[in-house]
Amino acid sequence: MIQDYENENPSRLSEESPSQRTPQYTASSTDFWRPDLEPQQQPQAQSASSQVAPQPAAQPTATPNTTTAPQATANTPANTPANTDANTDEETHLSLAKIFGDGRWRIFFGVFLLLVATYMLIASISAISAGGADQSIVQNQTATAISNSHEGVKNGAGWVGAFLSHLIMYRWLGLGGFIIIFYVLALGLSLVKLHKFRFWTLTFKSIISAIAVSIIAGLISCIFPGHSMLGGEHGMYINTLLIDNASIYSAIGLSILMITTLVLIFLKPIQKALAVTRKVWANKREAMRKRYYASRKAAHESRTAAQEEAPTSPEVATAETTVNEVAQLVQSDKITDSSTEQAADTQTPSTTQLPEAQAPSIAEPIENEQIYSPAPAIPLTVDSTEPEQDVNPKEIIEEATESQIPEIEVSVPEEIEKAETFDTDAFDPTAELSHYRFPSLDLLEDRVDTNGPIDEAEQEENRENIRRSLQSYGVEIASIRSTVGPTVTLYEIVPADGVRISKIKRLGDDMAMTLAAVGIRIIAPMPGKGTIGMEVPNKRPRVVSIKSILSSKAYHESTAELPLAMGVTIENKVYMADLAKMPHLLVAGATGMGKSVGLNCILASIIFKKHPAEVKFVLVDPKMVEFSLYRCLERHFLAKLPDEEKAVITDPLKVVSTLKSLCVEMDRRYELLSQAGVRGLKEYNMKFISRRLNPEKGHRYMPYIVVVIDEFADLILQAGKEVETPISRIAAKARAVGIHMILATQRPSVNVITGTIKANFPSRMAFRVTQMNDSRTIIDRPGAEQLVGRGDMLISRDGVMDRVQCAFIDTDEVERICEAISSQQGYPTAYELPDAPPEEGAVTSADASGTLDSLFEQAGRQAISMGTCSTTGIQRALAIGFPRAGKIVDQLCYHGVVGPANGSKTRDVLMDIIQFENLLLTLKQ
DSSP: HHHHHHHOOOOHHHHHHHHHHSOOSOOTTOOOTTTTTTTTTOOOOOOOOOOOOOOOOOOOOOOOOOOOOOOOOOOOTOOOOOOOOOHHHHHHHHHHHHHSSSHHHHHHHHHHHHHHHHHHHHHHHHHHTTTTTHHHHHHHHHHHEEEEEEEEOOTHHHHHHHHHIIIIIIIIIIGGGGHHHHHHHHHHHTTTSOOOOOOHHHHHHHHHHHHHHHHHHHHHHHSTTTTTTTSHHHHHHHHHHHHHHHHHHHHHHHHHHHHHHHHHHHHHHHHHHHHHHHHHHHHHHHHHHHHHHHHHHHHHHHHHHHHGGGGGGGHHHHHHHHHHHHHHHHHHHOOHHHHHHHTTTOOOEEEEEEOOOOOOSSSOOOOTTTOOOOOOOOEEEEEEEOOOOOHHHHHHHHIIIIIIIIOOOOOGEEEEETTEEEEEEOOTTSSSSTTTTOGGGSSOOOOOOOOOOOOOOHHHHHHHHHHHHHTTTOOOEEEEEHHHHHHSEEEEEEEEEEEOOHHHTTTHHHHHHHHHHHOOOOESTTTTTTSSEEEEEEEOOOOOOOOHHHHHHHTTTOSSSSEEEEEEEEEOOOEETTTTTTEEEEEEEEESSSHHHHHHHHHHHHHHTTTTTEEEEEETTTSSSSSSSGGGGGTTBBOOOOOSSSSOOOOOOGGHHHHHHHHHHHHHHHHHHHHHHHHHHHHHHHHTTOOOGGGGGGGOOOOOOEESSHHHHHHHHHHGGGGGHHHHHHHHHHHTTTTEEEEEEEOOTTEEEHHHHHHHEEEEEEEOOSSHHHHHHHSSSSGGOOOOTTTTEEEEEEEEEEEEEEOOHHHHHHHHHHHHHHSSSOSSSEOOOOOOOOOOOSSTTOOOOSSSOOOOOHHHHHHHHHHHEEEHHHHHHHHHHHHHHHHHHHHHHHHHOOOBBBBTTTEEEEOOOHHHHHHHHHHHO
């Protein structure tokens, strides 16, 4: 600036003397340039060499041609320093050093870097978890464009985090971006002095590591194209370039080189980590060794203490004291042994009297677990006048023990049987099949839904149609929102003030016509909400696979004893239930609506969760085709009667005996629970596992038993009322002992599902039915007739109604599951149920000539009076079950009262009443 000034005013400068051009003051470091001063008033810069100690300025003279420079003072506002470029750089350097040397600024920048690293870490992790959800928003857009339209960003750090994470993770280094984040974090930690890092070493290692990780991850992205964000564009570009121009082996070689580089860079940390691991493992082994020897020492000490404490019980202590007193008295009276007697001829043996009835026995070892009855003190009478002699107390004790102290009979009370301890280890019910492997989820098919969820346009159209239709009927609504499910969409309507709910309930059919839907179910009001629900079927329903249900977090974290993973609710949540708490389930619906698939889902959800030792199934399949695939699980999961050939019951006449056998099993289990003092099967099994119950007294580990009857209507038709009694007993009492029942029927009428059955089945599962009366029979309310079908169902449990889309499991998947289990080692036989008690007056076979049925005479008279005979006619006339009526008809045929079976026609009666009376007299004789 001075040079410019000289160039602009050459004449004036030439006229001025050097003393006039040189200012007569020295600028301080706190002065600044004053641009408001005139050029002639601004001080000129001095060089470093010309800065000398200021000389006293001379007093100005009165010469008119002489110009006097003003004296610089601290209070002069125009005093501005004249700095050179070197001074300016030096002062700037000193200012920066002062700023970074200040501890407060260092902590500020350190905390700032830590916050930036944390923010970027959250954004990067959220970008990986969200996948490519935000990629379409942030890709090829500037930050300004993203800030104007950032709706729908899924990143947890907002649109800024989405933009930065996309830049680092996708556009740059991929997973190597985490190393850059770590680099920023390490710098922050160094500034705040939480950890010391060497700057250049940290920088070098971070850059090399980030590039290496990006290249390695980029190779993985090239091999598996579905993971494009692993290496970022940097890693993808390098690997693609090598693969296209050389081969994939060159890219693999580069990745191996990068791995080697990382190992060499972090060789010392790896060695330290291995050393720490070896040290931790050595310490753990040493601790385990110490615990082992400590446990052995403690066990030895406990056994020693037990042996020492055994004689200290009141009775044994009395015996020990008695023997000690005997020894002391013998010592005081000089009772000697045989060697002493040979040395002293004048000795007279002392006499000691012990009552035999009161002397306890110490000849046998004493157990710690036994309880002894108290024994009275033992009076002693010792007469001796002999001089004192040395005596051996040990031999005196042995002599007294062997000859003069008889044994005492010890009675052990029965109350200690439950307290006996058989082993310190817990009982493992799965030990017999310890190598059992649960079926893998790979056996199930991962079904991809091609329809996809309902789009927003369809939802908006349905909302507008509902609003317009309700307004046309004079119903105003305040708001409406939708929840999309796999099969139906729930529209929650908030009516306007003053609108009656009953007015909306009557509009179900009208709304179905307006929306062109199969059926609309109106829930008015919704439980726990101030809204009215309207369930509208989707135009493209979604299939729910059983694999997605069994692999869900809700199923894996379930603590249910008998978990039932049925499907997905309208809120797209996995519906879980516990059969042990239901405790029984009634399943009903029309043909082809998904009952069999639902039963297979129930069986699969239990099999995938429970060991064969924990649960057994009793399967009743009158149709002979539904449960036929489960026959191969006979030695793993099935239970049957001892004399049955097939584990899956297909003959309705054998169901009654099986159900009666279950009643016997139920009574036996209640007896065991009563003896154990518990109220439920879970507590009993826990007590048995902890070895607090004696197996020699009949106690055993009892698995859960699940009875599944596929077609209950056919069973009622053939077995009659005789099958309803054991079912009612099991449903009413068997909950506590772990016996649970599932009844399924396709004819939900009052003749099949009677009041007795419904009273003991509080949990219901209703698939689609054809009539409202059937819906009321199943779930005591309408709604099942408005279901869509194909697995759409209503589940009523504890008074709460849920709409669930049942999961789909195909026959091939069931077959693969059964083959995977049956190929493993199983039990020798199926789980055997107890023998059923015989009926009163029943015979074992049709040609038996022994004891006749008690209703034989009445049935014969009924057949003779009617002129024809049939099993169903005897069943109705005598109000008995079909099996018993068939046995009576066989007895009548054997004794010649009626003829043989004649196809579908009734049997012929071969006797009159007189001949029948004579037969009765003969049979009685």
